[in-house]
Amino acid sequence: MEMNNWKKILTPYTQAVEELKIKFKGMRNEYINLDEYSPIEFVTGRVKKISSILEKAKKKSIPLDQVEEKMEDIAGIRIMCQFVEDIYKVREIIRSRHDMYVVEERDYINNLKPSGYRSYHIIIKYPVQTAQGEKLVFAEIQIRTLAMNFWATIEHSLRYKYKQNMPEHIQERLNKAAEAAHLLDQEMAEIREEVLKSQQGFQAESNV
Amino acid sequence: MEMNNWKKILTPYTQAVEELKIKFKGMRNEYINLDEYSPIEFVTGRVKKISSILEKAKKKSIPLDQVEEKMEDIAGIRIMCQFVEDIYKVREIIRSRHDMYVVEERDYINNLKPSGYRSYHIIIKYPVQTAQGEKLVFAEIQIRTLAMNFWATIEHSLRYKYKQNMPEHIQERLNKAAEAAHLLDQEMAEIREEVLKSQQGFQAESNV
Amino acid sequence: MEMNNWKKILTPYTQAVEELKIKFKGMRNEYINLDEYSPIEFVTGRVKKISSILEKAKKKSIPLDQVEEKMEDIAGIRIMCQFVEDIYKVREIIRSRHDMYVVEERDYINNLKPSGYRSYHIIIKYPVQTAQGEKLVFAEIQIRTLAMNFWATIEHSLRYKYKQNMPEHIQERLNKAAEAAHLLDQEMAEIREEVLKSQQGFQAESNV
Amino acid sequence: MEMNNWKKILTPYTQAVEELKIKFKGMRNEYINLDEYSPIEFVTGRVKKISSILEKAKKKSIPLDQVEEKMEDIAGIRIMCQFVEDIYKVREIIRSRHDMYVVEERDYINNLKPSGYRSYHIIIKYPVQTAQGEKLVFAEIQIRTLAMNFWATIEHSLRYKYKQNMPEHIQERLNKAAEAAHLLDQEMAEIREEVLKSQQGFQAESNV
Numbered sequence: 086m087e088m089n090n091w092k093k094i095l096t097p098y099t100q101a102v103e104e105l106k107i108k109f110k111g112m113r114n115e116y117i118n119l120d121e122y123s124p125i126e127f128v129t130g131r132v133k134k135i136s137s138i139l140e141k142a143k144k145k146s147i148p149l150d151q152v153e154e155k156m157e158d159i160a161g162i163r164i165m166c167q168f169v170e171d172i173y174k175v176r177e178i179i180r181s182r183h184d185m186y187v188v189e190e191r192d193y194i195n196n197l198k199p200s201g202y203r204s205y206h207i208i209i210k211y212p213v214q215t216a217q218g219e220k221l222v223f224a225e226i227q228i229r230t231l232a233m234n235f236w237a238t239i240e241h242s243l244r245y246k247y248k249q250n251m252p253e254h255i256q257e258r259l260n261k262a263a264e265a266a267h268l269l270d271q272e273m274a275e276i277r278e279e280v281l282k283s284q285q286g287f288q289a290e291s292n293v
Numbered sequence: 294m295e296m297n298n299w300k301k302i303l304t305p306y307t308q309a310v311e312e313l314k315i316k317f318k319g320m321r322n323e324y325i326n327l328d329e330y331s332p333i334e335f336v337t338g339r340v341k342k343i344s345s346i347l348e349k350a351k352k353k354s355i356p357l358d359q360v361e362e363k364m365e366d367i368a369g370i371r372i373m374c375q376f377v378e379d380i381y382k383v384r385e386i387i388r389s390r391h392d393m394y395v396v397e398e399r400d401y402i403n404n405l406k407p408s409g410y411r412s413y414h415i416i417i418k419y420p421v422q423t424a425q426g427e428k429l430v431f432a433e434i435q436i437r438t439l440a441m442n443f444w445a446t447i448e449h450s451l452r453y454k455y456k457q458n459m460p461e462h463i464q465e466r467l468n469k470a471a472e473a474a475h476l477l478d479q480e481m482a483e484i485r486e487e488v489l490k491s492q493q494g495f496q497a498e499s500n501v
Numbered sequence: 502m503e504m505n506n507w508k509k510i511l512t513p514y515t516q517a518v519e520e521l522k523i524k525f526k527g528m529r530n531e532y533i534n535l536d537e538y539s540p541i542e543f544v545t546g547r548v549k550k551i552s553s554i555l556e557k558a559k560k561k562s563i564p565l566d567q568v569e570e571k572m573e574d575i576a577g578i579r580i581m582c583q584f585v586e587d588i589y590k591v592r593e594i595i596r597s598r599h600d601m602y603v604v605e606e607r608d609y610i611n612n613l614k615p616s617g618y619r620s621y622h623i624i625i626k627y628p629v630q631t632a633q634g635e636k637l638v639f640a641e642i643q644i645r646t647l648a649m650n651f652w653a654t655i656e657h658s659l660r661y662k663y664k665q666n667m668p669e670h671i672q673e674r675l676n677k678a679a680e681a682a683h684l685l686d687q688e689m690a691e692i693r694e695e696v697l698k699s700q701q702g703f704q705a706e707s708n709v
Numbered sequence: 710m711e712m713n714n715w716k717k718i719l720t721p722y723t724q725a726v727e728e729l730k731i732k733f734k735g736m737r738n739e740y741i742n743l744d745e746y747s748p749i750e751f752v753t754g755r756v757k758k759i760s761s762i763l764e765k766a767k768k769k770s771i772p773l774d775q776v777e778e779k780m781e782d783i784a785g786i787r788i789m790c791q792f793v794e795d796i797y798k799v800r801e802i803i804r805s806r807h808d809m810y811v812v813e814e815r816d817y818i819n820n821l822k823p824s825g826y827r828s829y830h831i832i833i834k835y836p837v838q839t840a841q842g843e844k845l846v847f848a849e850i851q852i853r854t855l856a857m858n859f860w861a862t863i864e865h866s867l868r869y870k871y872k873q874n875m876p877e878h879i880q881e882r883l884n885k886a887a888e889a890a891h892l893l894d895q896e897m898a899e900i901r902e903e904v905l906k907s908q909q910g911f912q913a914e915s916n917v
Contacts, residue, residue, distance in 0.1 A: 096326050100319040107315050111308040118304050182422045214390045216323055231859040255903050262896035269893050272886035279879050443647040463695050470688035477685050480678035487671050512742050516735040523731050527724040534720050598838045630806045632739055
């Protein structure tokens with residue numbers, strides 16, 4: 086495909102990513118403005134690079150004129166949370182919004198990938214208004230804790246470095262790091278539990 | 294009203310302004326990406342300051358608990374165009390979008406204000422997704438040429454400076470400047486006409 | 502030159518443009534925060550596209566390995582003002598800053614170009630901190646009124662459209678529009694004069 | 710002090726934070742553009758809220774007219790890294806820059822705080838160009854891994870919640886989480902070691 090065609094195809098995805106970033110950052114600001122705890126810590130987004138689209142299309146045997154219907158992560162949003170519980174809170178909010186439609190969910194937290202990868206993925210359809218009218222595009226939202234994100238960032242750069250040939254001892258180290266990240270999330274979850282319990286205790290007392 | 298209440302009221306307006314800025318800037322980028330002429334030159338936005346809301350509420354006798362239903366310009370977007378014709382192009386695009394609803398239009402170009410002010414105003418209802426569900430808020434979109442904007446910027450700062458007491462000779466000067474701005478827009482419109490005509494001539498020839 | 506080399510060359514220019522935009526926008530905010538009149542209305546910036554660098558290098562016979570020393574507008578900043586007088590105020594501020602060095606000034610306001618173009622250009626050297634140490638890069642700052650900018654924007658897009666062959670009747674129209682833009686600036690300058698005079702009158706009275 | 714005075718005092722700090730964010734983000738982009746590993750993962754910044762300045766001034770007995778000379782963290786920058794080693798790389802880069810001056814360093818990584826807090830702090834003097842000339846302001850740069858940041862974010866919100874009275878069992882949990890975060894950093898450091906070693910092996914082989 087020619088460069089100009091790619092530009093035309095990718096323009097609504099770029100727009101979708103910009104709008105979704107503003108919307109999820111706005112969700113965070115809504116909590117902050119009201120002095121409430123925000124389940125969202127920060128948000129990033131990207132449009133898949135053309136080279137990565139070509140590579141994935143080849144690997145998954147997707148004809149280039151069908152990438153828009155068959156590739157679900159050309160537009161990608163990543164939402165980072167402090168606690169695992171926040172991930173499910175964010176999922177509920179996404180499900181209840183009227184400006185995007187959930188088409189699939191993939192729970193890699195309860196079913197972590199063999200690599201050790203943990204995250205919650207939601208595939209949505211998002212309506213973008215273009216000069217030619219409304220266009221529904223796919224977007225993939227990845228929701229993770231900061232610890233999951235830390236691990237995934239490093240795993241990604243190693244996978245990129247080694248391609249298919251990651252040495253076994255590095256894969257082992259990565260697995261141990263995935264466990265350490267999981268442990269950190271568990272400690273954090275227990276802190277959260279303790280805090281909630283002590284708040285209920287406090288409220289019970291003040292209701293006497 | 295207390296500060297906290299204002300924050301709560303204004304949060305969805307801030308979100309609306311952020312989203313609308315991204316959307317109209319995206320409209321511009323869509324043209325630029327396709328190497329086409331963009332009817333939008335640049336976009337700005339603001340949420341009305343609390344002090345200005347209070348002042349306007351007093352002047353228009355709007356009870357403070359009704360500002361959300363009765364004040365239409367708490368969220369404000371300004372779209373600047375090169376040519377007067379572009380303003381009507383932008384208007385058509387706004388009318389055809391599915392993510393905002395036009396509730397009123399005010400044509401201060403064909404019916405300029407006594408002060409000399411010229412602009413096209415569109416009042417929309419815009420749906421914002423909040424933690425408490427969808428909320429429809431008013432927003433005012435002002436569409437103008439760069440020359441109209443130049444004049445309006447200066448008129449605004451003078452009106453702010455003099456409040457109700459603008460000296461007559463300054464008002465006269467402003468009127469002359471409004472005429473000069475109008476003249477500039479007319480010259481620009483004629484250039485546009487000439488360009489369009491010579492393009493048609495060119496196409497006619499190449500169709501022989 | 503290869504793409505990767507261009508990336509390496511252009512990276513400090515991109516950084517210079519980002520920093521200069523933040524610095525001149527900050528200058529505007531400084532006035533706004535103190536409730537004072539800002540001589541800067543808005544600021545834009547861009548890095549020259551590779552295709553435009555190549556074209557200009559060819560036209561001016563600059564060898565490609567000397568573009569960094571000989572092409573002064575790879576980094577470009579544009580500062581828009583309300584009044585012609587503001588342009589000279591901004592020039593003084595630029596001259597007095599310690600974080601950029603003026604190497605040349607070109608006054609196309611008192612010596613407008615044959616095309617009708619009016620603007621004040623300042624060429625600076627700007628120090629960028631890179632991973633390889635400090636690097637001094639050229640940047641061109643164009644300072645103009647909103648009316649000059651309006652005209653220049655349209656002239657630029659017509660020149661781009663017609664390349665070397667702008668039809669005479671369109672060039673004539675452009676000249677008339679340049680005069681209208683100049684007239685608008687003069688009217689605005691006289692308003693400014695009147696305002697300053699009436700302020701002095703007011704102060705004189707209150708000093709009685 | 711009056712609101713207006715605070716605005717005047719804080720304006721150069723706001724400017725410093727904006728410029729420093731652009732500069733450290735630019736450092737990251739420089740690596741990314743050259744397809745190299747960036748020691749910086751992401752950057753945030755903030756100006757201390759007036760209420761927090763007042764609170765700290767009271768606690769540390771700093772007279773309000775001396776906050777500019779004595780409070781070093783009114784402007785704050787946070788730099789997040791993937792690996793502990795990256796922190797020292799970023800420190801070297803900061804020390805070698807010509808546009809900021811290191812005045813103090815505090816190593817809370819080798820000397821962690823009793824709370825479990827780990828980070829590397831650098832106090833700099835940063836020159837801001839204002840309408841009244843150059844002004845040197847303090848800024849505090851905190852450099853941390855993603856895991857340190859995760860822990861610190863939660864510790865901060867708990868400290869904010871409980872003020873001086875954090876329950877002992879929550880403090881204990883926090884300590885255990887600090888250990889888990891530390892463990893995660895250690896696992897990551899070992900992965901980094903392994904990767905570097907296997908690269909050297911690879912280079913040694915290819916040099917045969």
